[in-house]
Amino acid sequence: MAAFFSRSSRALPYVTGAAVLGAGATYYASRPRIQLESAQNAPTPALSFPSSMPFPKKITVTDVEQVNHDTKKITFSLPGGDSQVSGVPFGSAILTSHWPENGWLPVFRPYTPISAPDDRGTLQLLVKQYPKGRASSHLHSLIPGSTLTVRGPIPAYTWQRSTTPRELVLIAGGAGITPIYSMARGILSDPEDQTRIQMFWGVNSTKDIVLGKELEQLEQQYPSRLRVTFCVSGAEVKPDAVELAEPGRYKKGYVSSESLREAITRAKAGGWGDAKGTKVFICGPPAMEEAIAGKTGWLGGEYGVAKKEIHAF
Numbered sequence: 001m002a003a004f005f006s007r008s009s010r011a012l013p014y015v016t017g018a019a020v021l022g023a024g025a026t027y028y029a030s031r032p033r034i035q036l037e038s039a040q041n042a043p044t045p046a047l048s049f050p051s052s053m054p055f056p057k058k059i060t061v062t063d064v065e066q067v068n069h070d071t072k073k074i075t076f077s078l079p080g081g082d083s084q085v086s087g088v089p090f091g092s093a094i095l096t097s098h099w100p101e102n103g104w105l106p107v108f109r110p111y112t113p114i115s116a117p118d119d120r121g122t123l124q125l126l127v128k129q130y131p132k133g134r135a136s137s138h139l140h141s142l143i144p145g146s147t148l149t150v151r152g153p154i155p156a157y158t159w160q161r162s163t164t165p166r167e168l169v170l171i172a173g174g175a176g177i178t179p180i181y182s183m184a185r186g187i188l189s190d191p192e193d194q195t196r197i198q199m200f201w202g203v204n205s206t207k208d209i210v211l212g213k214e215l216e217q218l219e220q221q222y223p224s225r226l227r228v229t230f231c232v233s234g235a236e237v238k239p240d241a242v243e244l245a246e247p248g249r250y251k252k253g254y255v256s257s258e259s260l261r262e263a264i265t266r267a268k269a270g271g272w273g274d275a276k277g278t279k280v281f282i283c284g285p286p287a288m289e290e291a292i293a294g295k296t297g298w299l300g301g302e303y304g305v306a307k308k309e310i311h312a313f
């Protein structure tokens, strides 16, 4: 799939039928099962692939929360209310579109919901605004009652649960946290899945840790299955975090080779890789992905991880 951070130029191909239909079979095999409370009130998916590609849906803003200097959490209600779930499997994105004022063409952009696939009646996006960003500025302009046109879900990684213990390394950079968080929560919330996750999230500043509480909650809920390390590269690092309060939890600097070494050693001891052999999931800026998972990156070199064992969103 397109690298998350070269996303603007890659958004358009998502609307092309060929790419979308080609991935259809994979998506259907991977759709999460919806827990039915009873046959009568079984929720239906608001979005389903491929029918929601040509026939978009409108979702309505119910809440907007400014979570830091550049990011908003936007909550939407689904067209069918509580009788629906989003239908977006974890790790997958939806395709938003809007017509810019005086624009000749609509602007399409993918966003990964941070709500769970089986949340009734609601879908939540976490959107970072880029200076002059067309879609992100539009999304940041929405207020309760505004509507947004969405298509999808865009097929993503086909996850297979593991009933025996397995280790994964998940790496996010900046706003690339949304698919990584979504994958982690989806895997952890399956009680039959024994996958254990070591997650690294590289941010410029602790201000950028916009899903910190949610990740902390997951860690508390699944202490033996999730371990998160925040790598803070800017000057401002949580005071005393490294030395005192939370040893190992906050690291100064980028997600580095040294940071990963310990995780990989642990992963190797515990049965590294999911049922399909994928060992590392990564989503971040190109420079970060290149340094870690590129041709001459540490994973391939120092740690001997093959390209096919790495999934980049």
Ligand SMILES: Cc1cc2nc3c(=O)[nH]c(=O)nc-3n(C[C@H](O)[C@H](O)[C@H](O)COP(=O)(O)OP(=O)(O)OC[C@H]3O[C@@H](n4cnc5c(N)ncnc54)[C@H](O)[C@@H]3O)c2cc1C
Binding pocket: 002, 003, 004, 005, 006, 007, 008, 010, 011, 093, 109, 110, 111, 112, 113, 126, 127, 128, 129, 130, 131, 132, 133, 134, 135, 136, 137, 175, 178, 179, 313
């Ligand atoms: C599968 C997928 C899922 C995604 N999920 C999310 C999500 O959950 N939340 C989220 O906030 N974004 C997400 N994105 C990114 C999103 O699709 C847009 O690309 C992003 O919001 C910027 O679009 P824009 O129209 O606002 O900016 P544009 O109008 O395309 O660009 C405006 C300016 O911003 C700069 N810019 C754009 N993107 C970046 C970037 N990544 N880094 C640095 N500068 C940039 C451009 O260079 C340009 O100068 C996802 C992308 C993909 C591929």
